Amino acid sequence: xxxxxxxxxxxxPEQAELLRRTLEAANAACDVISQTAWETKTFRQFDLHELSxxxxxxxxxxxxxxxxxCIAKVSDSYKLDKQTQRTFKPLGALAYxxxxxxxxxxxSTVSIWTLQGRQTIPFVCGEHQRELLQHQKGExxxxxxxxxxxxxxxxxxxEAEPIETRDALGLxxxxxxxxxxxxxxxxxxxxxxxxxxxxxxxRTQLQKVGTKSAKRHLKKLSGxxxxxQKDTNHGISKRIVAKAEHTKRAIAIEDLxxxxxxxxxxxPQQRARxxxxxxxxxxxxxxxxxxxxxxxxxxxxxxxxxxxxxxxGHCEKANRKSQALFCxxxxxxxxxxDLNAAQNIKWAAVNQPLVSAPPE
Ligand SMILES: [Zn+2]
Numbered sequence: 586x587x588x589x590x591x592x593x594x595x596x597x598p599e600q601a602e603l604l605r606r607t608l609e610a611a612n613a614a615c616d617v618i619s620q621t622a623w624e625t626k627t628f629r630q631f632d633l634h635e636l637s638x639x640x641x642x643x644x645x646x647x648x649x650x651x652x653x654x655c656i657a658k659v660s661d662s663y664k665l666d667k668q669t670q671r672t673f674k675p676l677g678a679l680a681y682x683x684x685x686x687x688x689x690x691x692x693s694t695v696s697i698w699t700l701q702g703r704q705t706i707p708f709v710c711g712e713h714q715r716e717l718l719q720h721q722k723g724e725x726x727x728x729x730x731x732x733x734x735x736x737x738x739x740x741x742x743x744e745a746e747p748i749e750t751r752d753a754l755g756l757x758x759x760x761x762x763x764x765x766x767x768x769x770x771x772x773x774x775x776x777x778x779x780x781x782x783x784x785x786x787x788r789t790q791l792q793k794v795g796t797k798s799a800k801r802h803l804k805k806l807s808g809x810x811x812x813x814q815k816d817t818n819h820g821i822s823k824r825i826v827a828k829a830e831h832t833k834r835a836i837a838i839e840d841l842x843x844x845x846x847x848x849x850x851x852x853p854q855q856r857a858r859x860x861x862x863x864x865x866x867x868x869x870x871x872x873x874x875x876x877x878x879x880x881x882x883x884x885x886x887x888x889x890x891x892x893x894x895x896x897x898g899h900c901e902k903a904n905r906k907s908q909a910l911f912c913x914x915x916x917x918x919x920x921x922x923d924l925n926a927a928q929n930i931k932w933a934a935v936n937q938p939l940v941s942a943p944p945e
Pocket of ligand 1: 610895897898913914915
């Protein structure tokens with residue numbers, strides 16, 4: 586399974602300048618190679634190499650391997666079609682391979698080739714990214730964005746053999762809590778829900794103020810909120826997958842397309858609360874963690890999971906007394922709405938053949 590680890594480089598001002606000049610030189614070289622490709626109608630990497638390698642190395646001062654990467658980039662860019670001549674942004678991303686880039690995790694540094702030879706540059710990344718980096722394999726993209734330097738490293742994670750499962754752990758995402766399973770366990774807890782609410786309120790306040798300073802605060806808040814969200818999603822998905830693995834159960838979740846329409850949130854406050862959380866991120870974390878542990882993920886049809894009674898099967902909109910409470914109008918069964926939904930999701934999965942199908 587291929588995943589991308591994103592890390593931020595912390596170059597000195599001189600190193601940042603070198604990175605910038607290297608990227609500019611490489612992209613300028615790409616423009617020249619592209620010109621040659623276009624004029625001679627030569628698009629295969631091997632043929633383009635013959636035509637341009639020596640020339641661009643000399644003209645732009647590129648290392649052998651960087652020249653090869655530039656030729657590959659141009660050749661790739663014509664794969665889609667050969668109808669228009671490709672040009673390259675001065676600071677467009679550049680793919681580095683292991684011959685011109687090396688990660689040293691112990692010191693949190695990379696050794697990266699620039700126009701003035703190799704530079705050792707410190708990097709920072711989250712715990713999860715660091716874990717991924719141990720499986721770094723192949724290319725990494727050097728990217729300049731928002732005044733900062735990043736590497737997007739391709740990591741190849743081994744998948745585990747699927748475990749034998751006879752049962753499923755149903756999972757409801759986002760009716761009341763971020764995640765509730767069919768055993769009735771909620772994975773977010775008061776503190777996280779409170780913090781999530783706090784971010785939402787603070788955002789709404791700042792948006793109302795609308796001054797320059799408020800906008801600045803908003804931007805800062807947004808970064809913090811995203812980190813909080815990501816950490817939380819990592820934590821929640823880790824616990825869910827561990828629980829499923831431990832109890833030898835598949836994980837059942839709703840098919841992605843259903844999520845937004847099913848959660849018919851009432852009022853702007855509720856709506857903001859839902860759109861305010863990245864369930865797509867949580868699902869993708871769940872999917873790859875499950876895959877790594879060999880836990881099957883079963884997708885079920887999301888229709889009616891929130892309005893069907895777990896006990897008698899009666900399905901009616903009126904069964905949902907409120908956002909949080911399910912109360913069957915037919916048999917009187919009442920339960921937290923997210924638990925009732927999680928149990929429906931579980932049974933929908935158990936009643937279909939268990940086939941591992943990770944969500945997109
Ligand atoms: Zn009922």
